[in-house]
Amino acid sequence: MLKVTNTLTGEKETFQPLNPPQVKMYVCGPTVYGDIHIGNARSQVNFDTIRKYLIYAGYQVEYVVNITDVDDKIIKIALDEKRNAKEVAETYINAFFEVMEKLGVQKADLHPKATEYIKEMVELISGLVEKNHAYVVPSNEFGKDVLYDSRSFQPYGKLSGKNLEELMEGARVERNESKRNPTDFVLWKAAKPGEPMWDSPWGKGRPGWHIECSAMARKLLGDTIDIHGGGVDLIFPHHENEIAQCEAYTEKTYVRYWLHNGFIEISGQKMSKSLGNIWKAKDALAEFRPEVLRYFFLSAHYRSGLNYDREILEAAKRGWEEFNLTFQRIEDAMAGPDGNSPMDLLELRLSIDEVEVKFKEAMDDDFNTPQAMAALFDLAREARRVLSQSAQPTAGAKSLLAEALEKLNKLGGLIGITSAQRVSVPKEVEELAQTRIRLKTEKKFKEADEIRAQVLALGFTIEDVKGGQYRILPKK
RNA sequence: GGCGGCAUACCCAAGUGGUUAAGGGAGCGGUCUGCAAAACCGCGAUUCGGCGGUUCAAAUCCGCCUGCCGCCUCCA
Known part of the structure; x- marks a missing residue:
């Protein structure tokens, strides 16, 4: 109700x-x-x-x-x-x-x-x-x-x-x-x-x-x-x-x-022309992704004041990136071959079953978005735990992960904090990353590091993942 | 002066009578790793601005105090 x-x-x-x-x-x-x-x-x-x-x-x-x-x-x-x-x-x-x-x-x-x-x-x-x-x-x-x-x-x-x-x-x-x-x-x-x-x-x-x-x-x-x-x-x-x-x-x-x-406050005071502390939305958007701003806005109850300062928004950015990365990691894991080492899936199962209930409870209580977000984070964490168990999840794990992904997309989409599309990686970067993996297996670490630096210069970070895989992310 | 709101860990922020006070960020320890990064695991408020009161029981209710903010004029 x-x-x-x-x-x-x-x-x-x-x-x-x-x-x-x-x-x-x-x-x-x-x-x-x-x-x-x-x-x-x-x-x-x-x-x-x-x-x-x-x-x-x-x-x-x-x-x-x-x-x-x-x-x-x-x-x-x-x-x-x-x-x-x-x-x-x-x-x-x-x-x-x-x-x-x-x-x-x-x-x-x-x-x-x-x-x-x-x-x-x-x-x-x-x-x-x-x-x-x-x-x-x-x-x-x-x-x-x-x-x-x-x-x-x-x-x-x-x-x-x-x-x-x-x-x-x-x-x-x-x-x-x-x-x-x-x-x-x-x-x-x-x-x-x-x-x-x-x-x-x-x-x-x-x-x-x-x-x-x-x-x-x-x-x-x-x-x-x-x-x-x-x-x-x-x-x-x-x-x-x-x-x-x-x-x-x-x-x-x-x-x-x-x-x-409530108001957004800057250093504890409302924005006003006379104080000269107006922060335009378009300037904020030039610096932070829309999802990050939404994440920031919704991290406090709508009736409360919301204090802004650069560090707080940077924290929101990191928080959102972490959350968003979950989606990509689930997708990546599902795209790979099925594994066969047994996995512990109980917590994820439970979390999937209760996320929507918890989300609704929170939102039904005067649109308590911080609490609703916490419910999503709980599920995201369980999904990541499962992912960390094996680079190649079992078919059973994949089907649970798919469910988790669906819930996260549905509920996160409702409040607008789920990601837009993944960042597309230029072919050039993709090829460099492949080359680096090859060099790594050949133990040519120096050359591999050079490529990593090269890719960084192009605006992307390469992160290694278990099992000789890698992940390309936009530079942070 | 009148009216209203807020005060929870290093930061942000839920919780408004009863299990171990959500969640996020930062930090610390560990695992993993050629390195780095990331990830995962673990740790973190015996305590909720202060002082009283009500109650078997309060961060949560009541009173007082302190501090901050908003509105009373255009303002999201």
């Missing part, structure tokens, strides 16, 4: 979607004003993993990840770079998808862009005005602003655990004097010259950020969705405001389960 931690209640709850086996899931995607950083990437990987697990668990998941393509920052960059906002957005939308693809994050069923749902936003805002949850204030010659009246929605603050009075007191400098309450937020803002703008009952303008998600989620998934995800920083005000907008309008529960992922 799947349990998830719901930010709304702060409790780990049994997951019961509104209309099983359907699961409607919405996750806040990027605002496309720049390259995403590894924190954004982690969030998408986490929710991608959750989505895939839900599907594996038998749910029919409708998954939506929005793209905010109209926003102050996009407009600012467009002005700075003398491009139009749409071009800027497109550039970074492409960059986003490129990174996602590399990371093995499957595309959502829908990736709505805010600018394509202006009509729905206007409709929602109009409804809120009619119901006296929003009010219109004069702004400039283009039109008026529309603000949400946070006091009109009694449960305001229920997600973030804040109460209005405290928020009032704690509120910082008020920028907009037309607000009735400091916690009111903009639903629609009048355009400024040179900015993207759309027609509305309040003149030309553009939507506020919070209304975008509300409108798109409602339009695409319905009034009540099962899971809404995002980073912890979105709890307030973004998700709080989404609730206020939708529930005031529909008078129905907007989201059944709120899931929030």
Whole structure:
């Protein structure tokens, strides 16, 4: 039975979607004003993993990840770079998808862009005005602003655990004097010259950020969705405001389960432009394989903070390589002739039988990926133990190894930490390795070592394996 | 100031009332090896930030303290 931690209640709850086996899931995607950083990437990987697990668990998941393509920052960059906002957005939308693809994050069923749902936003805002949850204030010659009246929605603050009075007191400098309450937020803002703008009952303008998600989620998934995800920083005000907008309008529960992922921290602090410690996902990918990044992301629970530092990622890299090598070694062993010396296979048999159970138990417990990974490592270790018993496993051992491989591929693939294809070895390197083996059997070690150095220069490492065999790996 | 989270071995990180406190990395010892590397085997927290309390039993629940972090403004 799947349990998830719901930010709304702060409790780990049994997951019961509104209309099983359907699961409607919405996750806040990027605002496309720049390259995403590894924190954004982690969030998408986490929710991608959750989505895939839900599907594996038998749910029919409708998954939506929005793209905010109209926003102050996009407009600012467009002005700075003398491009139009749409071009800027497109550039970074492409960059986003490129990174996602590399990371093995499957595309959502829908990736709505805010600018394509202006009509729905206007409709929602109009409804809120009619119901006296929003009010219109004069702004400039283009039109008026529309603000949400946070006091009109009694449960305001229920997600973030804040109460209005405290928020009032704690509120910082008020920028907009037309607000009735400091916690009111903009639903629609009048355009400024040179900015993207759309027609509305309040003149030309553009939507506020919070209304975008509300409108798109409602339009695409319905009034009540099962899971809404995002980073912890979105709890307030973004998700709080989404609730206020939708529930005031529909008078129905907007989201059944709120899931929030923790931050990646750099030297114990969040990434931020002001600290200058942003690490872009594309830069991380230039240095580490996608599987290594996934391994790193999933090595901590999605709700926890995840500390990054170079050594930690290097350790993840070594850990992943070790794990991944198991696959190659199993394949190699199976390709060889059957052996006939008896082998001890009991532990592997047991491990194969329990791996999926352990994996599911872990994932059913609020998507405990570190524990799920441990289950896979246990099986990988048993497989390696069997492999180490003989360079030529018996037919019986091979069939068990094949089973183990299948499990590892299936479950590891689900969370995206199993390898991509093996690295292809150039023919030249292959031939050199063969030559080296021959020289070795002739005891011409000096020459053999020279070849090893030569191959290393070509970017590959030769490792000897029992029984006069060898293995070629990419240089570490 | 308000709200929330975290503190587990050298590092990362599970575990939230009851067998020997997962797993990974690093380290050390051993086996193997022409050498190297890799691999495999073994070792590694009597202890879970500190102090009290509840309980037959706590890393796990409660209280206090200390430290770190996040949110309260755009932010994954």
